[in-house]
Each structure stands twice: as C-alpha cells, then as structure tokens.
Amino acid sequence: MFNNIQGLGNKHKVAGVTGRIEFTVINKISIMVRILLFIFWGIESNITAKGGTTIKTINTSVITEAVKKMCQDANFNLGNDVMEAFKKYYESEVSLTGKEILQILIKNAEIAREEQAPMCQDTGFAVVFVELGQDVRIEGGDFYEAINEGVRQGYTEGYLRKSIVSHPLERKNTGDNTPAVIHTKIVPGKNLRIIVAPKGGGSENMSAIKMLKPADGVEGVKKFVVDTIKAAGPNPCPPVVVGVGIGGTYEKAALLSKEALLRELGEKSKYPDIAKLEEELLEEINKTGVGPQGLGGKTTALAVHIEIYGAHIASLPVAVNLNCHAARHKEVVL
C-alpha cells in the first residue's frame, strides 16, 4: 500500500513543477491537490508506520503455557465469587440438610485449594473462549493446536480426569482431554484474551434450548427457564448457575447462554429490563423447592445471568445452559 502511494506522489510532483512556470488556475488546483495529498499522504504513512510498529506478536508457546495453567487453576481454585455466594446462601437457607450441604461445599472448595486437587472429579470439557485483537499476530504454529496442547499438558500434568471421547458413537477416550471446544472472536486492539471454562457433563446434560414464538414473550421465556430447572431437579448438582441466551438464531442462543456463565456471579446485565428479569427468575427458581443437591430447600440457583441478541421477526430462541456449583473459569490477557 505504501509503495502505491509513493508512486502516486511522484506523478504529482511532476504536475507541480509545470504549475510553477505557467501558474494557471489549473495549476493552483494542482498545488492544492498536492497539499491535500501531502496531508493525506502523511496521515496514511503515519497509520502505516503506527500500524507497523503496534502489531503485537505472540508465540504459540505462550498460549500453550497460559492454557495449561488455567486448566489447573480453574479446577483447583474455585472463584471467590462462588465461595461468597455459598456463604450468603448458607445464611438464608431454611433446610437444615441444605445448610449442611452448603457447608460441605465450602469445605470441599477449601480442601481443593489447599491441596491443589480438583474440587470435582469431573474436571470438564475444556471450553475456551478467545478474544483475538485484530492487531495481534500469532507466530510459532497452529493457534488451535497451541490451545489443545495447553489442554493436553494441563490435564495430564495436573492429574485431571480425561473425560473426552474422540467419536461420540464409538466413544473411545482420547486420553488427554482434547479436543477443546474453542470459540473465537476478533476484536479491536492488540490484546489476546483467553478464558478457560472447564464444563462438567452432569449439568451440561440438563441444559436445553427452545425456539419460542414471539407471542410467548417474557412469560414464555420465564416458564421455559423454570421448567428446565424443575426437570433437571438434583441432576445438575444444585445450587446451579443459570446461563440464559435469548435471541439470535438457534446456535447463537446456545452460545450466548454459555457466555452468560462467564460473568462474575451476581454481576447484572447492562440492560435494566434484562437485569430485572434475572432477578425475577432467580427468585422464581429458588421457590421451586429443589434446593441444594435437589434434596429440598431454597437455594436452587446461586445466580441467573442472561445475554441477549437481536432476533428474527419470526423467532424467540431461548437457551438455558446450566452450570453446577463448581462454576469454574479463569482468564488471562496476553
């Protein structure tokens, strides 16, 4: 691109020399064009120069190392947001069994942290969210393979369970917990943000998606979410975190519901009406009676997070992605 502009500039200089001799109106214009082009040229050069110097290069080995660490960190160290939620709901839980379970979960997370042992034996499918800045260049090999290598090393060296089969019907274990499920987004800037969110099978199996009619509206959405929780009962290891995706297409709604699980517990939606819906749903879910471990109580969910997207005039997709109380995710910005 720079070369092209240089070429244009040379032609223009020739026109400018002619202008000084004759000084016609055309040449005045020519000078103005030259000035304008000089300014434009300058800006263009700056962008190029700036762009050239601000591209960040990241080696795949750095990515592998970061993913490896996060696989282990996420499985050993439950986030403080979840611990705080356990404590808060311990106070408000009315069932004695429920209280006891919450206490056990706090103790379990403490042991995991102290011993750097997995809090749950299901150390999950490695779900990896990537936000790749458009001014980042990856060098050193295949980007996705670098992530998978991080998962491979993280799960093997960290004594984490290998829970992935290579073929869903043949069901032979891959032995290293790969492949990861990787979601990539290109974003402005020069940062590479990686989130590792190991996802357990028990709660994933209780997740659901439904294409509602626009006429079903907010009441239809609420009913579907609460019905999903009731049907799941004890299976997803309540108290759960409920990720909801509303809008988009079939697959977009599902992805939104998973992204909703990445939010810090209790952090509200930026849309006031959706934040209100999150509150109302949490209240309704905690009235179902399912309770800790489904043995009855008021603490069925620790939080409801909703993400939304534009929808087709004909559709109201709703996806509910359940996460057990081991709501694990760690992130790094490279």
Place this chain on the structure above:
Amino acid sequence: MTQIRLTTPLTDEMVEKLRIGQQVLLNGTLYTGRDAAHKRLVDLIKQGKELPFDPKGQVIYYVGPTPAKPGKVIGSCGPTTSYRMDPYAPELYALGLKASIGKGKRSPEVIKALKQYKGVYFAAIGGAAALIAKSIKSAKVIAYPDLGAEAIHELVVEDFPVVVVNDVIGGDLYEEGIKIYAAK
C-alpha cells in the same frame, strides 16, 4: 441427625430397615462403575458369563475419579449422575446388588427393582469430590483398565457419607424434599 454405620457386604435385613433421608456412613468395600463399565457388565450377564466381581451384597459407586497424585490413594472422587446407569441397574440388583451410590433421580424401573430385589439407592454429595476422597483408604483397578477413569475400581472406605434417597418401600427423598420447600 443420627447416622447409621454400615459395613459391606450388605444383607437384606440391613437394607430393609433403611428409610429415605437417613444418613449412612458406609465402611468396607465399594466397587466403582459408570457408563462404559455398566455396558460391559450387562453384556456379560446377557452372555451368561462371569462378572469381574460378584454383585451379591455389594455396593456400586457411580464415579470416575481423577488420577491419583503421587503418594495419594485416589484423586477427587465424587458421584456422577445416576440416571445414565438406569438401563443397566435392574439387572445388577437382580443378581443381588444391595445398593448403588450416585446423584440425581432414578427411573421408575430402578425404583421398582429396589422394591422387588430389596435394594436401596444412596446419594453422595455431587461436587464434594475432594472431601469425599478423604474417606477412601485404598483403591485398585480390578477390571477394564482400558477405560481409564471408567475402569472398575475396588475401593475400601471408612465412614463414607451417603443419604438414603430410594428405599425398599418405594420412598423417594427427591420427591419429598422438593414438596416441603416448594412455594405454594
């Protein structure tokens, strides 16, 4: 709450007395098994072949532990969701299995088998895997090492905490618990 201490193998008399909601501390031997191992066990039953262990009086724990770190008996070891074993469980209860341990609801077929063959279903606390591992004193793989975490392990446990969810008279703690706390 009073806790009942039981040592395996379990007898009909021990199991018949248990009622939903009771907390039990299990001692002795447990066998692990989940999806893939159950499929193999039931295939053997169908072929009339011998099983890697005699289920009579025994307890199966639905679990796939994490690998043991050096110097440890076992890794983290919490229950998996039981309904996936529902298609296989009645045949094992028919052979004298006295209890299974997992988390989550059982099918009507399993609940019927519990009544018919005098068996119970216990729940352990899902996700309390680091804590539960502390009550496991030894572990060895006795069958299907190729299945990795899904291999059948023989565990020796001390005061392994469980709660009775389904008993021999058809009780279901999940149904009862939710009824008490659901808002009217």
